[in-house]
Amino acid sequence: MSSTTPTIQLLLTGNEIMSGDTVDSNSAMIAQYLGEQGLGVTRKVTLGDDPAALRTELEQLARSSDVVIVNGGLGPTVDDLTAEILAAVAGVSLAEHAVARAHVESWCGRRGVVANAANLKQALLPAGCDIVPNPIGSAVGFQLTVQDCLVVCTPGVPGELRAMLPQVLANMERHIGSFTPGDVLRLQTFGLGESTAQQIIADAGLDWPPEVELGFRAGAPQMEIKLTVRDRVHVDAQRQCRDALQSLFGDHIIGEGGTTLAQRVLTLLAEQGATLSTAESCTGGLIASMLTQVPGSSAGFHAGFVTYSNAIKSSVLGVSENSLSTHGAVSEPVVVEMVEGALAKSGSDYAIAVSGIAGPDGGSADKPVGTVWLAWGNAQQVHTRGLCWPVERTLFQTMIAAAGLDMVRRMLLGLDTEPRYFKQRSQKSAP
């Protein structure tokens, strides 16, 4: 039972995840959480709400694991079978658990309702089980040891599961004995692909310590680089690897942890006591939305203009009819005038403007779908760049919005190096 690498398996239940109507993100949450503590999940099994199949599966899992985490099936309806299945596998009966009943009644009471039969079903648990408190929802978690395997049953509601994980981990640690806690360090990057990043690392010929695992999670718009050590005695090596990557990737690294481009830009603005405004055409408000998703963004962001038509570019931002007719809406002169208009109309210190062809329609031989001009700057200087980034519409909007924020980040940091993605995708300069 006590071992340095315990066998941990997950049993994920529910017709909605079997049918694909719901994408299971809970198992990823559990695996990430345990992984950051140095515990790996060995195997995951997913089943619908079929009592016979669930029982057979749980029996097999309990026989072959140190810990089984069951997720889902704790709710009040007849489809919620987990307590019944665990009781059957453990050979015990279902019994009302006093702590669980008190929890359900208190939960209902806070909502001004009396617990009904469906609510109280959630207090009917395998006899002799221990409770895992649920600080959010009405269904408590519970656990039982079956043939030396700890079976922990957790709720399918993601927020409730998340709130319960520290207690689940503590209970697992008690069961499997002490394990070696690891550590994960995440670097957020923008403008690097996974294969490019791997190639750069390989070409650098780093003397990489074997105890630091290198991982990549390519997302849109950011890519995460993950440095995992299975034992915290190796955190110095981990930090040295972080420093080595920072030398290699430098200004492509946005920050550590879960830092987003918008967060970083707002932090840099706050450090300067400065504000930013946006003037968006093809990204259609997405840059403003990314900024305002950040709590407290009102300190650095006061105004955004979504100028989707030529007429609005002129009437709201003062873009000249001449620039629009001579160069077109997707052009260097127009984005420069959009920045100037945004600075003037908002009184902000910095502004960013984008105008491009998101597709699928609207492209031409001269300006194909994916063509975009960006401008960013302040009253002293405005920078521009044209790119061609021909990907699906919403991905285009996401990447271009992020590229715009990245330009502002670079300007605020005083970085004058040209990012890699610009070199690969540059447009010829405007006529």
Added chain:
Amino acid sequence: MSSTTPTIQLLLTGNEIMSGDTVDSNSAMIAQYLGEQGLGVTRKVTLGDDPAALRTELEQLARSSDVVIVNGGLGPTVDDLTAEILAAVAGVSLAEHAVARAHVESWCGRRGVVANAANLKQALLPAGCDIVPNPIGSAVGFQLTVQDCLVVCTPGVPGELRAMLPQVLANMERHIGSFTPGDVLRLQTFGLGESTAQQIIADAGLDWPPEVELGFRAGAPQMEIKLTVRDRVHVDAQRQCRDALQSLFGDHIIGEGGTTLAQRVLTLLAEQGATLSTAESCTGGLIASMLTQVPGSSAGFHAGFVTYSNAIKSSVLGVSENSLSTHGAVSEPVVVEMVEGALAKSGSDYAIAVSGIAGPDGGSADKPVGTVWLAWGNAQQVHTRGLCWPVERTLFQTMIAAAGLDMVRRMLLGLDTEPRYFKQRSQKSAP
């Protein structure tokens, strides 16, 4: 082998989905696709890139299934083990497949590169296997029958998998014999929770035909209602259930299929040849972004204003200093003036304005976090409503942006009934 309800199991491979660094959405895609054809997935197993564990698992799955779909592990690196594992389980050797090699070489050729050893590894497949063409990526899919079980190996890149599914289905049909094709009808709703919807259906005492399965997928901001028949002879019953739900939920139904609120609003605007502008405070550009994610949105949407500060509300939209100081930015008079300003500045036919407290900070006893005022209308009439919707910041922004679009939808449809979510969350009218 040939049976009306074949046993279909999925084997999902990859360290990145085991660790939770990537959320597995591929298995949901496969299950949804097969489900719409009337084929249910029985069980899913997920494993990391461990050859011994994968081999044992695939052997067990092949013994207990009519079809196993393996996803992942087709790439060029040493971690991509699927061909090797299937060959071992089938007791055959790996051999270069001429069709696969030609595909890899042509794929590389189109990119102006010569296929290297890593690329060509993708043509080393279990001897005697059949190819499942990959119209997008370099790695073909492949399949082999092992002990009467069809094992189909598919790529982990979602776009490549999606492109391959019709052929996978055709191959499955050839293997398991004809099955009864089903049908799925989806209704998109806004403003209904799953439990409320179920209660309304139960209270209506409908004579629900047993052959029509009713399912719900609660998302943010929309909830999908799904009507599944396992045999297309029941589509009339399915259509009758759709009509019954339409009578029950009426104007909460946005549309069929995957219709979004933004799509519906843009379609209704196009039918009237009308345009909409947005004036956003707490949603920070999200309404504009939702609209502009829709291809062709430039026909109905020309201008959006993100007026995050009081000063910008005044300078850009002409909101009076008096209204701001007397009633505060989150008030009925201010959102009315925002709508009037947006109409005037943009020349649009309709406008929507929102101002609220998204949190986590900024609330007061009088106006707690979650307080929000909406206004929408045209030159003839402006409607308003105050709500309190105290949820996490980004969920608040999502739900309020959707509620704003829903108000416009209702106005464009001439619906004057009050939506259910307004009744539950209404504010007292402004002073």
